[in-house]
Amino acid sequence: YFMPVKVLAHERAYKEMSGYTENFKERVRNSFKREPEIQAQLNNIIIIPPHITFTQRATLLYGGRRIELIFVGGHTPATSIVWLPEEKVCFVGDIVWVDQHPYMAQGNTLEWLRALELIRNLGADYLVPGHGPVVGPEATYRVGEYIEFMRSRVR
Structure with a gap:
């Protein structure tokens, strides 16, 4: 619905x-x-x-709140995040997984790593992942380390 x-x-x-x-x-x-x-x-x-x-970014104003849509790719070819700059909250979807193995079938790992860096550079206090509890930006490092590890194992 x-x-x-x-x-x-x-x-x-x-x-x-x-x-x-x-x-x-x-x-x-x-x-x-x-x-x-x-x-x-x-x-x-x-x-x-x-x-x-x-394509890359869109900015919305709703009820006086600034909402930024940012294309990041990585998890899927169209993955985007939602950034609330005043609140310092970023809805990261499946770019950040907490205590779960990330679904990577459509993933582009280089884009994914760049997306994690972009998220860290936003200055968010809170990340809202697609799976798992709300976390801080430090959660991006764990996902990034896992992706780097997987990349090192693929030949």
């Missing part, structure tokens, strides 16, 4: 979503065969492409 709002996303997300067909929706449903309660929720899935896209 989407509220009646404009959907914003990186232009790469829009390009990817333009290829989503009924076949894609069926594959998603089938991927949850072992979880029928989730599969049932996907029966009436509606794909809503973004109304507005951005």
Whole structure:
């Protein structure tokens, strides 16, 4: 369910979503065969492409609050973060994983490492990851060390 709002996303997300067909929706449903309660929720899935896209950065003002959307790549080709500069809070999604192995199937590890550095340079006090509790910027080092370790093992 989407509220009646404009959907914003990186232009790469829009390009990817333009290829989503009924076949894609069926594959998603089938991927949850072992979880029928989730599969049932996907029966009436509606794909809503973004109304507005951005390339590198977009700045929004909402209720006097400055909200910055920043493309970082890394985890997926369209990964972006949301930065609230006045609050010093960054919603980092799946760029930072806490006490879990990061999902890296679509990852570009060099972009990912650059994204972690960019996040550190923002000066955030709090990072809100896609998985795990709210953490400080020091959590970026652990993920970066893991990615560096994995890169050293791949030949």
